[in-house]
Amino acid sequence: xxxxxxxxxxxxxxxxxxxxxxxxxxxxxxxxxxxxxxxxxxxxxxxxxxxxxxxxxxxxxxxxxxxxxxxxxxxxxxxxxxxx
Numbered sequence: 001x002x003x004x005x006x007x008x009x010x011x012x013x014x015x016x017x018x019x020x021x022x023x024x025x026x027x028x029x030x031x032x033x034x035x036x037x038x039x040x041x042x043x044x045x046x047x048x049x050x051x052x053x054x055x056x057x058x059x060x061x062x063x064x065x066x067x068x069x070x071x072x073x074x075x076x077x078x079x080x081x082x083x084x
Contacts, residue, residue: 011077018070 034052041048 008080011073011080015070015073015077018066018073022066022070 034055037048037052
């Protein structure tokens with residue numbers, strides 16, 4: 001029977017939470033966000049079309065600090081698994 005330490009559970013919890021947060025943050029399409037901003041601006045009689053049109057679209061993935069932290073935590077978790 002393999003016993004887990006609190007540190008093991010803490011690392012797994014952090015990895016899962018970070019992955020979920022990252023997935024939620026990146027799953028919203030840019031167009032949906034811009035449409036919502038336009039709707040709010042229209043309701044408040046604010047013209048933001050020029051600003052929204054000037055926003056560049058990202059065609060490739062950029063490693064964020066959160067992604068780098070997840071990678072580091074996954075490496076640490078793998079090392080802990082191999083140590084046991």
